[in-house]
Amino acid sequence: MKKLSTFFAVGTVALTLSTPVLAGSVGTPGSYVPAQADSDTIAKLEQASEDAQREARDGNKNNLAYARKSYQIDQLVARMKSGKPVSQKKIDRALRPVTVW
Numbered sequence: 001m002k003k004l005s006t007f008f009a010v011g012t013v014a015l016t017l018s019t020p021v022l023a024g025s026v027g028t029p030g031s032y033v034p035a036q037a038d039s040d041t042i043a044k045l046e047q048a049s050e051d052a053q054r055e056a057r058d059g060n061k062n063n064l065a066y067a068r069k070s071y072q073i074d075q076l077v078a079r080m081k082s083g084k085p086v087s088q089k090k091i092d093r094a095l096r097p098v099t100v101w
C-alpha cells in the first residue's frame with residue numbers, strides 16, 4: 001500500500017511540474033499587430049526624444065534616465081524607419097514620460 005501511494009505522489013508531482021511544458025508555446029499572442037511606420041508616429045517619437053534630451057541637458061536630478069530614454073526612442077525610430085515590425089505597446093511605452101524613482 002505504501003509503495004502505491006508513493007508512486008501516486010511521485011506521478012502527481014511529475015505531472016504538476018510538466019504541465020507548463022505540455023501547455024503549448026509561450027511567446028507573442030496571436031493578436032500581435034505590429035504598428036505601421038507612419039510619419040505622424042515617427043514625428044511624435046522624435047519629439048519625445050528631443051524632449052528627453054532637453055531634460056537631460058537642463059540638469060535634471062537624474063539626467064541619465066532622460067538620456068537613456070532618448071536613446072531608446074531613437075533606436076525605436078530607427079527600427080521603424082528600416083521597416084521592422086514594432087509593437088504598439090513599445091510605442092506607447094516610449095511616449096510615456098520618464099519615471100524617476
